[in-house]
Amino acid sequence: xxxxxxxxxxxxxxxxILEGCWDAKEIENQNYITAFGxxxxxxxxxVFAQILNFESTxxxxxxxxxxxxxxxxxxxxxxxxxxxxxSKSSQRRxxxxxxxxxxxxxxxxxxxxxxxxxxxxxxxRDMRYSKWVFAxxxxxxxxxxxxxxxxxxxLNSILSNPQDxxxxxxxxxxxxxxxLIAELNEPNSTVLIPSxxxxxxxxxxNKKAIPLLELxxxxxxxxxxxxxxxxxxxxxxxxxTYRHFKQxxxxxxxxxxxxxxxxxKRSDYDIRAKVVQGKLRFALSLSLTGELVxxxxxxPYDKIEKLVGQTVKKEIREFYNRGxxxxxxxxxxxxxxxxxDPKRWRELSVEGTLPLNPTTLxxxxxxxxxxxxxxxxxxx
Numbered sequence: 001x002x003x004x005x006x007x008x009x010x011x012x013x014x015x016x017i018l019e020g021c022w023d024a025k026e027i028e029n030q031n032y033i034t035a036f037g038x039x040x041x042x043x044x045x046x047v048f049a050q051i052l053n054f055e056s057t058x059x060x061x062x063x064x065x066x067x068x069x070x071x072x073x074x075x076x077x078x079x080x081x082x083x084x085x086x087s088k089s090s091q092r093r094x095x096x097x098x099x100x101x102x103x104x105x106x107x108x109x110x111x112x113x114x115x116x117x118x119x120x121x122x123x124x125r126d127m128r129y130s131k132w133v134f135a136x137x138x139x140x141x142x143x144x145x146x147x148x149x150x151x152x153x154x155l156n157s158i159l160s161n162p163q164d165x166x167x168x169x170x171x172x173x174x175x176x177x178x179x180l181i182a183e184l185n186e187p188n189s190t191v192l193i194p195s196x197x198x199x200x201x202x203x204x205x206n207k208k209a210i211p212l213l214e215l216x217x218x219x220x221x222x223x224x225x226x227x228x229x230x231x232x233x234x235x236x237x238x239x240x241t242y243r244h245f246k247q248x249x250x251x252x253x254x255x256x257x258x259x260x261x262x263x264x265k266r267s268d269y270d271i272r273a274k275v276v277q278g279k280l281r282f283a284l285s286l287s288l289t290g291e292l293v294x295x296x297x298x299x300p301y302d303k304i305e306k307l308v309g310q311t312v313k314k315e316i317r318e319f320y321n322r323g324x325x326x327x328x329x330x331x332x333x334x335x336x337x338x339x340x341d342p343k344r345w346r347e348l349s350v351e352g353t354l355p356l357n358p359t360t361l362x363x364x365x366x367x368x369x370x371x372x373x374x375x376x377x378x379x380x
């Protein structure tokens with residue numbers, strides 16, 4: 001009798017365990033969306049979904065196969081309607097829980113459609129906040145179909161993993177979805193969305209140009225209002241103030257010729273605000289450290305440090321002035337005042353934005369110190 005009871009108990013246990021798996025989907029019977037792009041044309045939303053063949057991501061000894069990419073396109077009056085059109089012909093169920101990146105076009109930003117996309121993404125049960133966000137002027141179909149060097153998995157591309165390149169050269173800011181949402185809703189915040197493009201000018205394979213992805217600047221948003229675009233050179237000028245800065249090269253000149261190239265390894269900055277004769281003034285202070293990587297002219301140690309300070313100061317000023325041209329606060333001075341002195345910010349702001357002019361940023365101090373000369377002996 002005891003054996004019969006025990007057998008029944010074990011049977012019931014297995015039944016309950018199996019019930020939890022009956023609605024599970026087989027891995028090979030789903031399409032895994034790894035990236036998607038959204039455009040807005042002629043009153044309609046266009047969604048482009050990238051699907052990778054995960055067999056191409058696995059390492060198989062002795063076999064080298066080209067990574068396979070499929071891109072689906074859907075169009076509709078709303079973001080959801082466009083997504084639904086993709087599903088109708090996908091042959092299998094889509095899974096959106098492996099989306100690594102989202103790309104929107106300049107039209108989306110200009111037409112004020114970014115809020116709609118964020119609303120859907122944050123409500124979707126499968127999607128997460130931990131995805132990279134980019135904007136582009138490129139064709140989304142072409143951009144999402146771009147391969148990587150050696151045709152390795154696109155999960156190793158800038159689109160899916162820009163962190164590796166940012167740690168090597170922090171020239172353009174990279175942005176997570178959760179940071180984007182926080183900054184869009186921060187009073188007086190200016191958001192720098194990384195711009196991504198296709199380039200065929202750098203790499204070749206069998207003497208044929210390879211189209212690859214690269215970051216080429218920033219799209220500027222003030223809240224959900226589109227302000228404009230800055231190119232790669234302009235974006236580099238503000239890199240010293242980017243959050244999570246890792247490292248970046250800087251070349252200084254002497255007598256209008258390249259003298260020394262350094263790798264700046266650390267950038268700390270501080271903002272101070274004061275009122276002078278009823279007018280608000282800001283002072284920006286930066287402390288940088290770095291290493292010598294190339295010496296083209298014989299320049300004393302202390303002069304190198306001075307020239308770096310002057311160069312960075314000039315770049316910061318140009319970056320700030322470029323923001324004024326776009327009616328954007330690229331240095332986030334308004335956000336600083338809002339957090340530091342919200343009462344004064346409310347007194348001075350106009351329609352939620354702190355008015356700025358060339359004299360508002362009164363002073364920029366930059367201190368740079370070389371901490372490593374590698375094989376070169378440093379001398380002051």
